[in-house]
Amino acid sequence: MAHHPYVHGYSARESERLADQAQTLTELLHNDTRYPAGSRVLEAGCGIGAQTVILARNSPGARITSLDISADSIQRAEEKCRQEGITNVTFRQGDIFQLAFEPASFDHIFVCFVLEHLAEPKRALEHLRPLLKEGGTLTVIEGDHGSTFFHPENPDARQAIDCLVTLQQQAGGNALIGRQLYPLVAGAGYKEVRVTPRMVYVDALRPGLVEGFTKLTFTAMVEGVGPAVLKQGLMDQVSWDRGIAALYRTAEPDGVFCYTFFKATARK
Numbered sequence: 001m002a003h004h005p006y007v008h009g010y011s012a013r014e015s016e017r018l019a020d021q022a023q024t025l026t027e028l029l030h031n032d033t034r035y036p037a038g039s040r041v042l043e044a045g046c047g048i049g050a051q052t053v054i055l056a057r058n059s060p061g062a063r064i065t066s067l068d069i070s071a072d073s074i075q076r077a078e079e080k081c082r083q084e085g086i087t088n089v090t091f092r093q094g095d096i097f098q099l100a101f102e103p104a105s106f107d108h109i110f111v112c113f114v115l116e117h118l119a120e121p122k123r124a125l126e127h128l129r130p131l132l133k134e135g136g137t138l139t140v141i142e143g144d145h146g147s148t149f150f151h152p153e154n155p156d157a158r159q160a161i162d163c164l165v166t167l168q169q170q171a172g173g174n175a176l177i178g179r180q181l182y183p184l185v186a187g188a189g190y191k192e193v194r195v196t197p198r199m200v201y202v203d204a205l206r207p208g209l210v211e212g213f214t215k216l217t218f219t220a221m222v223e224g225v226g227p228a229v230l231k232q233g234l235m236d237q238v239s240w241d242r243g244i245a246a247l248y249r250t251a252e253p254d255g256v257f258c259y260t261f262f263k264a265t266a267r268k
Contacts, residue, residue, distance in 0.1 A: 024212030028198050029112075029141055029261060030054050037061025039107040044096050044128055045069075045114030049077025055110060056086045064089045065106075067096075096124045104133045112141040115184070119172035125188035132268040138190055140264045144178030147199075147260035148218070150250040156235075156243035157250075160222050163229045178262035190266035202250075202257040214257040219247040 033055070035041050039062045046052050046066035056064055066089050068074050074091050081089050094100060096114075109128050115121035125138070132138065145165050150157070168175040177184075186193045202209040223244050229235050235243070250257045 024209060024217060025200070025261070026054050028200060029263065030058060033058060033110065033139055035059035035062040035108050039063070040105065041065070041108045041110060042067065042101070042106045042128075042131060043110045043112075044124075045111060045117075046073070046077050046091070047113070048073050049080040051110075051112045052077055052089055053080060053084050053086060056081065056089050057084075060088060062088060062108075065092060066090070067092045067094045067099075069093070069095050097127055099127060099131065101131050103130045104136075105131050106136060107133055108137050108139070110139045112139075113143070115140065116142055116168065116175060116177045117171070117173045121174070121177065121180075122184050122188050125185060125190070129189055129268060134268060136268050138185065138264075138266045138268070140181055140185060141261060142178045142181060143175075143259065143261050145175040147178065147258075149258050150247070151254075151256040152246070152249060154243065154246035154249070156239045157246035158243075159235060160229070160240060160243035160247065163234045164222055164225055166234060167225055167228055167232075178260065181262050181264040185264045185266050190268060193264060193266040195262055195264045198261045198263055200257075200259045200261070204253045204255070210251045210257075213259070214251045214255075215248065218257070218259060219244065219251075222247060 030051070036059075039059075041055070041059065041062050041064045043052055043055060043064060043066040046068045047070075049066070052064070052066050066077060068077065068091075071093050074093050078091050096118075109132055111128070115124060118124050125140075128138070145161055148161055165175040174180075182193060182195045185195075200209065200213055202214050204210065226240060226244070229240060230237060249255060
């Protein structure tokens with residue numbers, strides 16, 4: 001089974017970051033994703049279950065199958081659901097490119113923060129399509145690091161974010177994939193494709209987002225690739241430290257931080 005490299009690594013801090021991100025963004029990204037009771041839902045690429053918990057809570061009557069390529073992630077996702085008392089999810093280890101489900105097995109498919117890590121995102125969407133019933137829906141959510149802007153502006157912070165984009169590219173992924181969702185989903189043969197941008201806007205009047213998104217989600221994610229950046233000489237230590245400090249600086253009372261996610265929905 002080909003392992004798709006996950007640029008952010010699998011540390012405990014990264015697990016925490018994913019949980020912070022999911023909680024912070026629940027309303028913005030998931031408030032309009034609810035599946036009817038009895039419907040069968042596939043979550044393709046569930047990771048450690050950060051989105052699974054939200055998905056299951058939003059649609060308590062749906063029967064959700066959550067799939068991931070990493071056995072370790074599956075184990076952690078199962079544990080998380082058990083702790084939260086969630087009972088409507090079944091976990092399976094598997095590869096999006098080699099799925100063992102019958103055609104038309106699902107009413108809905110949900111893919112969140114997965115395509116950014118794949119070298120062939122369109123092919124992944126093509127592989128998922130036969131699993132949907134006629135008229136079934138697809139939901140895809142991705143970020144786009146090129147959508148980041150902030151105050152105070154800082155060139156080292158910009159470069160630090162660009163390093164993350166470069167590393168993801170080297171790992172076979174694409175950190176700028178959000179802006180490509182429309183052509184990707186439409187090109188994979190889905191109908192009624194609709195993409196909506198979901199901007200996270202953070203200023204001092206939104207302390208939950210200052211903490212949960214600017215610091216614990218975005219800046220923590222950039223900071224996490226520091227060793228790889230320095231090892232490859234993409235930035236020197238002094239500039240890197242300045243860049244990270246500048247990202248944290250946007251969380252001060254006069255700072256502002258913006259980032260846009262993209263959510264696509266479509267039908268088979």
